[in-house]
Amino acid sequence: MTIAERKAREKKRKRNTILEAAEKLFAKEGYHTTTMDNVAEATDFSKGTIYLYFKNKDDLFFTILDERLDTHIRELKERLSKTIDLKETIVELVTEQLTFFEKHHYFFRLTIAEQCKIEKTPGSDLRQHFLKKQMTFLMMIEEALSSRMSAGKQYPFSARSLALCLMGSTHAHMMNWLMSRGQQDLQKSRDEIIQLILNRIEV
Amino acid sequence: MTIAERKAREKKRKRNTILEAAEKLFAKEGYHTTTMDNVAEATDFSKGTIYLYFKNKDDLFFTILDERLDTHIRELKERLSKTIDLKETIVELVTEQLTFFEKHHYFFRLTIAEQCKIEKTPGSDLRQHFLKKQMTFLMMIEEALSSRMSAGKQYPFSARSLALCLMGSTHAHMMNWLMSRGQQDLQKSRDEIIQLILNRIEV
Amino acid sequence: MTIAERKAREKKRKRNTILEAAEKLFAKEGYHTTTMDNVAEATDFSKGTIYLYFKNKDDLFFTILDERLDTHIRELKERLSKTIDLKETIVELVTEQLTFFEKHHYFFRLTIAEQCKIEKTPGSDLRQHFLKKQMTFLMMIEEALSSRMSAGKQYPFSARSLALCLMGSTHAHMMNWLMSRGQQDLQKSRDEIIQLILNRIEV
Amino acid sequence: MTIAERKAREKKRKRNTILEAAEKLFAKEGYHTTTMDNVAEATDFSKGTIYLYFKNKDDLFFTILDERLDTHIRELKERLSKTIDLKETIVELVTEQLTFFEKHHYFFRLTIAEQCKIEKTPGSDLRQHFLKKQMTFLMMIEEALSSRMSAGKQYPFSARSLALCLMGSTHAHMMNWLMSRGQQDLQKSRDEIIQLILNRIEV
DNA sequence: TATGAATGAGCGTTCATTCAT
């Protein structure tokens, strides 16, 4: 049915409009400061309409995080599947992170901010679900690195530590980039990170 | 005036009581989820009294961040003042960061979370002030590293990039430590980070 | 026009589908708790369609009450038309009430609940209309009783008071029946009410 | 402490102001139609203030019902404690009901309306609590009657049925009184009900 | 200085109603 298809596509399109507007707002202002009114205004829908597409504010919020993380995971997986040795893997990892976050820097901010809230209160199921997925993401990276670390060699650091340093370094550069309002060259950041990690610092 | 001094000291003490209780709450629950009622309860002062010491919630919040960052800067400065070469500097930097954040992990969370909200809307002056101080902090580190980078050598990365990688790496390990609820060994994290940055990775 | 007739009948049938589903919902959940969405779901019509048959929620609600009360009145009238003396009339009255309400206990709840809201604000015209019809119903019963009260005898109560006692007693038994979720014997209730009203209580 | 006492009394007074205003509104308009704004307006408190005295709308609503029913029960108990034979008991019962409801006719409406909502959904704990208390009330009356029914005599009705008829009859007369906006004589209603129940209707 | 009762703007959410298709 072309007519049903068209409707479904239209619905998807509208849903995406909301997601994108909301992502921007949440990233700029934070979860609590962003109101559903704000989202409605930003989308040219009325407030009630938002609730036709998302059950509530939490649902909207975590859907954003979740779907973005999914594509992030997918893209990274694909990229890493082509690498063989550790060096390549590190290069691809850093590159992918910076590329993805440059494109989705709204998501970047959200995801970092969300990590900080390690409250005891379990929060909604949606939140739990997202945190779990994030852990999985980290473990995926750890494993990718681990499998490329030569069995014969002795490394003075664990795969997890390497993963954390790589992610932390890219995050810090991203943050710096955001602070400078995008005036810095992320390509250069990439090279510097890679150099730093892969080559001995002459002390 | 001994009597005036005593009063002043007493006032300072009470102010600190509030700051400490509030820091804990803000870090555990986040800025918005923490209410002034919560703070009042946690301090055994009444809600009205909090307002005698802090102009409003924002003032309370950023005073916490600000004063903590001050001591962080002071301690780091002192530690770095004793280092001479780059290696030493890096070691001390990483050590100080992890030590300080382990002790003040409440502050750690707050400060990271706050960085993420890069609104165009300037926010309160307090916020602006804090962000500026954070930038200063980063520049201080950058300078400390820069001054120890031998003039004669060629580094394939800038001092800023090195600063970012170091901070990012420690942050990531801190986050990981928080996620595991403090079950990991931060001392080991320190060593791994230093190894990773200072020694060539055999690829 | 057979075709027009068929259409008209079809329309009536659909209208009734809605009325019955709505009656059940309103009685179970109450007026405010029942949403037009609920009604739509229960009828397999879409929400918009409901509005083709009823001007608004109030119209739907009071149409239910009104039409049920009409049949109640009609049935009672018919039954009472066959009675001659007071005793018979009382018996038939109680019997009819219990029979009807047992069958239409949804209506029973609604009608009682509605009586309680005696606002000064006139409410919708529909509400006024229904309340008036209810008054008429009461007067009809009063008259039926009055006309059977022997002109020669002195009664220590008015026909209205008798009417109120009879209706109140049946209502109370109905309520009791509903509370026990239909586990009590309404036939027995009928006999007891009649005994109570018609025979002297030996004190 | 006179000062603490005064405060406590003042608080109680204000609480009562709210309860009375709310009772009136709920009775006139019904639970759902009455808004917390309405209550606030009617009390000259602000909306927020209402929430200092009652946890939420439900709490406010059922507190009204509950406290009124408590005094109703207490007063009835006291009155019935002085009666010996069945006749007296019936007289006192009817008298108490009409007297109490005349004074608290707002409560009367509320309590009847509430009985009608016998939804499956259990509702709040408060609701459950109130319904249970109402059942207890009915059983108390049943027992009072039962204990005065001579062991030696045969009654063609149960104590419960008698209780239901008495309460239903008074309720019906109350409703009639409310409909006529208090223009009827409740004293006369009382006599008629008693005559009707206690003397044989000459048929 | 310390209190805590009072405020009221603002939030997330619901739902009767409309209207283009």
Added chain:
DNA sequence: TATGAATGAACGCTCATTCAT
């Protein structure tokens, strides 16, 4: 006739802030 997406007013409730005591 039938649909269901869209609306927006209105609700219950929260909480930062004030102020009389």
